[in-house]
Amino acid sequence: MRIVTREQAIxxxxxxxxxxxxxPPGSHERAAYVGLQDTAPRDAxxxxxxxxxxxxxxxxxxxxxIQTYSPRAAVYVLPARDFGVFTLGRMPLDSRRIDVxxxxxxxxxxxxxxxxxxxxxxLREACASGRVAVRWDTTSLWVREVPRPEIDVVAARLELxxxxxxxxxxxxxxxxxxxxxxxxxxxxxxxDQLAGELVEIxxxxxxxxxxxxxxxxxxxxxxxRGVRLLAAPDLRLFGRDRDGRFIAPGLRALTAAADSFHPxxxxxxxxxxxxxxRKGGRVDVVLSxxxxxxxxxxxxxxxxxxxxxxxxxxxx
Numbered sequence: 001m002r003i004v005t006r007e008q009a010i011x012x013x014x015x016x017x018x019x020x021x022x023x024p025p026g027s028h029e030r031a032a033y034v035g036l037q038d039t040a041p042r043d044a045x046x047x048x049x050x051x052x053x054x055x056x057x058x059x060x061x062x063x064x065x066i067q068t069y070s071p072r073a074a075v076y077v078l079p080a081r082d083f084g085v086f087t088l089g090r091m092p093l094d095s096r097r098i099d100v101x102x103x104x105x106x107x108x109x110x111x112x113x114x115x116x117x118x119x120x121x122x123l124r125e126a127c128a129s130g131r132v133a134v135r136w137d138t139t140s141l142w143v144r145e146v147p148r149p150e151i152d153v154v155a156a157r158l159e160l161x162x163x164x165x166x167x168x169x170x171x172x173x174x175x176x177x178x179x180x181x182x183x184x185x186x187x188x189x190x191x192d193q194l195a196g197e198l199v200e201i202x203x204x205x206x207x208x209x210x211x212x213x214x215x216x217x218x219x220x221x222x223x224x225r226g227v228r229l230l231a232a233p234d235l236r237l238f239g240r241d242r243d244g245r246f247i248a249p250g251l252r253a254l255t256a257a258a259d260s261f262h263p264x265x266x267x268x269x270x271x272x273x274x275x276x277x278r279k280g281g282r283v284d285v286v287l288s289x290x291x292x293x294x295x296x297x298x299x300x301x302x303x304x305x306x307x308x309x310x311x312x313x314x315x316x
Contacts, residue, residue, distance in 0.1 A: 071181020084149025170208025
């Protein structure tokens with residue numbers, strides 16, 4: 001069994017998530033391929049910026065994108081054409097409860113878009129039906145009924161699992177269950193159906209799995225060069241569980257510089273070397289190690305391109 005180190009896994013994940021070489025302008029769907037968590041203040045926009053060149057302040061609501069609730073009650077920005085993958089794909093194998101909730105939510109909406117929809121009973125669970133979409137601008141939530149995606153539910157579950165393994169591998173059925181919101185038993189059943197596409201590896205002493213087609217890229221992955229301002233959800237790529245291997249569950253600290261005001265990570269040459277937070281256009285960076293002049297200049301350039309009004313850097 002081939003051995004993969006944590007450093008190789010991180011290098012692979014960063015590349016698989018387009019956090020090494022930026023995608024061309026307009027690549028919204030590729031940037032949101034595995035979904036972008038949109039925690040305040042507009043983390044999905046920061047995630048798009050980290051992945052795609054030419055990002056603008058309004059790109060979180062680009063026509064090719066759509067929003068819905070994730071299994072963990074956060075709003076996600078997704079490719080609209082893949083809405084069924086991220087909704088029907090996380091439907092439990094026994095979907096009767098979700099179907100009933102979706103019907104109740106749609107009856108409440110009565111064909112109208114509703115503001116302050118967070119108070120609708122069962123809304124978050126009903127989003128897995130694919131019949132409900134949301135629009136969240138960090139102050140208000142709008143909810144609307146949409147046509148149920150035409151994708152087959154079994155195919156949606158398999159594609160959701162495939163994307164998870166591609167972007168977050170090495171991974172496990174337990175991690176897939178957490179990420180997808182499926183029960184451990186349901187996640188394992190979906191995982192087993194995908195088994196022919198997976199290969200088991202030794203991930204720094206424990207079993208992990210990657211897509212067979214990605215194995216060579218994982219084993220040859222090298223630490224990237226350059227600077228990225230990563231939003232907090234992307235820090236899971238570095239392994240936030242107790243042992244620092246997998247994307248979930250857990251929130252293991254990556255640097256002593258991080259706190260509630262600086263939840264995001266400064267990535268330089270493949271390592272987290274500081275934390276940062278934002279209020280308006282002010283980007284406050286707290287370093288955990290000293291930067292070279294070249295690295296500092298690159299950080300200044302990265303801040304200058306942030307899709308916020310009047311971005312300015314403060315470092316300590």
